Amino acid sequence: MRILVVEDDPVLADGLKVGLALAGMTVDGVANCVDARAALAASEFDAVVLDLMLPDGSGLDVLRALRAGGDRTPVLLLTALDELPDRIKGLDTGADDYLGKPFDLDELGARVRAIVRRGNGRAAPCLVTGGIMLDPATMTVTLHGEPVSLSRREFAVLAALMERPGTIRSKGEIEDRLYGWQEEVESNAVEVHVHNLRNKVGRETIETVRGIGYKMRAVP
């Protein structure tokens, strides 16, 4: 799950990056509206955590422009202005959720997972394909009820594939979900992770679509 955090306070931005990474998310951070617009134009995110009062304008403007451009990326507003009219205005501008500062890190993680889930058109919190069940909240995977131990990256690759079962995900898309901007992407990292995953959850579950990418197949 790749998240964009737009927050200008250095301590809080660092906390969000580290905290959401602990919850299994890949986090990129920007500190102002201009960078936020550029980031949203350049990469695809599963969700945006957006502060409202930014040094060069209001986060609401970023949100408005995003929605005007037809972008459906789920947005969670994070702000000190948590008076009722502000919350209503934020939601009506196109935000999916709202959290006032200060907040609980676990709650933020849960809310981000929830808006991502709804963004993908799911209601159930766990991803299930065949005998595999992935719980994003606890970051656990079971195969026919037996726990499977995965690394953070492997978990992220599996989650990316299971979020849209049946659709093909390109290597680039999967890489985007795995690595933030600052991280070095190894050239064959995705292949390595897929290889390891196949060993752990079953060889037939992840199908290679030659020249395009990978997709999940439900194996009973």
Next chain:
Amino acid sequence: MTSLRGRLFAILLAATGLIWLSAVIWVYAGTKAELEHVLDTRLQEAARMVNSLVATADMAAGGTVLPSLQLDAANYERQLSCQIWSIDGRLMARSSGAPDGRLTEVTSGFSDRVVDGESWRVYAIENSATGARVMVGDRLGLRDRLVADLIKGVLAPALLTVPLLGLMIWLCLGRGLLPLRTMAGELRKRDADDMSPIATGDAPAEVRPLIAALNGLFGKVDAARRHEREVTAFAAHELRTPLAGLKTQAQIALAAPDAAVRNGALQQIIVSVDRTARLMRQLLVLAKLDAGEMPDGGETVNVGHLLDEIAAAATSNGAHIEIDASLHGRDIRADRELLTLALRNLHENAVQHMSAGGTVRWRAASGKVGFEVEDEGPGIPEEELPFVTRRFFRGRHKSAVGTGLGLAIADAAARRLGGTLVLANRDDRSGVRATLTLPQTASVPLRP
């Protein structure tokens, strides 16, 4: 509560009444004079008529009763009385109803006389040829009644129209004052938070200044409220964000699987606590400045030495600090604490924006009692300049350690010192020049 409508009604009614009263008096006087003239002429005519009759008739011995001369004017039993006297003083003839007493002693012409307790107007002619005096008279009482009845005739319809007139005035006033009532109604309906201006529309010229004044007031209240809301919003942001950072980092420290992450989070917590502590200090200073608790007794302060102290106590952020040598020979008279607050916050603000290195330069402002500091930071976007001294305002180029209060404190302290603080971008390069100007009274003669 006086009603404008009631007041206007009373004034208009009184004015109308007064005009009417004058008109009635005028009509009364005019009618009376005219009537008297007509009746006098009639008396004269009647007397001449009788005189000519006497001249042709053979007047028998006294006691003849002339047929009464009826003057039949609508319901008036108006009688002229006629007497014919001989020159030697005998009553030769009289009309019926005429008194027995002589009507007048005047031989010819008009006269007023009281006969038998009644006032008479009499016209007399002396006919020397026949030796008779003809006197024709009428009662003044009757004349007065005639005038009174005429006035009554004029007054009665007028009095009947008075209520109608009052009603008309009352209704017209209501109609005329409609714009005022409409405006009052609009104001009454208005939401307490609605600060939008009242539409001038087709309001009459007399009401427009009132609307303009109200709209001006609305505008001021609105601006004040917006400013207050902004300050509250900025304050909420600046106070809650560090708390959110602290809580997040604390939760990370608790949940971190390895020591490196935990240590990183704890480091961030320390940074945040330091920053929050500074914010609290700044808030307290501002509260003190607001409350006016600062002593404002003046003392002689050497600005160069004061700046040395300030620069030594502050972190330099990698910037080179240059304090113009002339400042060490410069004493001013001001409250030391306030001056320190202003200079220290300006100094800190300059240094905070110098993360790329460079020189912060203090010198005396030219041509006035004051000091200026120049930094080589990114400057302030022109559109933000009017807001930088607002509380909690942090612009685009905000520094990581700022609180949004430094310039607000410097500005408040400058005001308390009776001076002004002006911030502007440098013309020669990027950076800000802050000029603190003090009143002339702060000037101390240069030491020899």
